[in-house]
Amino acid sequence: MSFKRRVTNGDLRELVYSALSPIHGTGLFAKRIISKGEYIGTYHGPVAKRDGTYVLWVYDKGDAANAIGRSGRNLLRYLNHAQRGNAEFEGFDLYALKKIQADQEITFNYEGG
Numbered sequence: 001m002s003f004k005r006r007v008t009n010g011d012l013r014e015l016v017y018s019a020l021s022p023i024h025g026t027g028l029f030a031k032r033i034i035s036k037g038e039y040i041g042t043y044h045g046p047v048a049k050r051d052g053t054y055v056l057w058v059y060d061k062g063d064a065a066n067a068i069g070r071s072g073r074n075l076l077r078y079l080n081h082a083q084r085g086n087a088e089f090e091g092f093d094l095y096a097l098k099k100i101q102a103d104q105e106i107t108f109n110y111e112g113g
Contacts, residue, residue: 006041012075015040016106023080027105034100043092045073058091082107 006012015034021027034040043056048071058068076094079087085108086100100106 006039007044007074009074012041016075018075018078021078021080021105023082023105023107025080026078027080027107028075028078030100030102030104030106032102034096034106036096036098038096040087040094040096040106041074041076043070043072043074043076043089043094045071045077047071056089056092058089080105080107081110083109085109 004011006015013031015031016028017031018026019029047068056070056072058070070092079094086098086104087094087096087106087108089095089108094106094108096106
């Protein structure tokens with residue numbers, strides 16, 4: 001499957017925007033309807049050496065010792081937590097778990113489950 005990677009804020013703004021969130025602080029919202037399974041964007045930033053705000057850790061279940069972290073520098077850093085999020089990461093790429101309406105907040109489960 002070929003698609004345009006959305007890494008820069010300019011690319012991400014075609015699909016999402018940040019705004020005040022009813023969940024917490026600033027959130028990430030859909031600019032248009034996002035279809036189930038649609039690629040939203042790639043979490044981008046320098047490799048993180050320790051945990052902190054806007055750090056996303058990626059690892060295989062049961063293999064946290066080999067986690068890779070990125071300190072988010074693009075709009076995806078504004079994703080808020082929801083137990084039943086409407087998006088999930090596959091590596092550092094974010095995909096819609098279900099249809100997301102325009103102006104709906106995009107969320108994911110920080111615990112990965």
